[in-house]
Amino acid sequence: MNRIQSIAMVILALVVLPYRAVAQQGDATRGERMYRACVACHSLEPNRNMTGPSLAEVWNRKSGSLPSFPRYSPALKSAGIIWTDDTLDEWIKDPQHFIPGNTMTFPGMKDARQRADLLAFLKDATRPGHAPKAAQGGNKMGGMMMGGGAVPNLKGSATCGSRPTSAMTVPRRVRQPSWAPE
Secondary structure (H helix, E strand, O other), X not given: OHHXXXXXXXXXXXXXXXXXXXXXXXXXXXXXXXXXXXXOOOXXXXXXXXXXXXXXXXXXXXXXXXXXXXXXXXXXXXXXXXXXXXXXXXXXXXXXXXXOOOOOOOOOOOOHHHHHHHHHHHHHHOOOXXXXXXXXXXXXXXXXXXXXXXXXXXXXXXXXXXXXOHHHOOOOOOOOOOOOOO
C-alpha cells in the first residue's frame, strides 16, 4: 500500500506542479501593455509618487509603508501584508476584496493571464535601476487619458476659438484601450 501511495504522489506532483508553474508565468512584453492601466496613478521611479505610491522596489515591501507616500488609507497601513507574487496577484485581482476599506479606485483585473503578464513586467521593471523609459511616461501624458505620446500643441492652432474642423470632431466609434481585454 505504501508503494501505491508513493506512486500516486509522484504522479500528482508531475501533473500539478508543472501546471502551477506554467499558470503563473507571465509575458513581460504583454505585461507592459497591461501596465498602461496603472501608469495614470503609479510611477516606476523610486519616490516619484502620483495619485498612488511609486511601485519601485515594491516586492517584499510592507503594505502602506513607503515613507515618501503620506496618503495611504488606514486599511492599507494596518493590513501588515508583505508584497510578494501571491499577495500582489490577489491585490491586482480585486483590491477591495483583498484589503477592504482601501482607497484605490482600480476595480481589479479578473483575468489570471493578464495579471501574470503584468506581474512579470512589474517584477523586472521595479527592481533597482530597471524601470523602462517607455513605461515611465516622462513628460508625456500617460495612462488612459491620451494613451501615451506627446501632449499636442494647441496654442498655435487656427481652429482655437473658432468652429471645429473635421480633425477635431469626436469619432463615432470609441476604441478600446490597448490594455483592455478583447
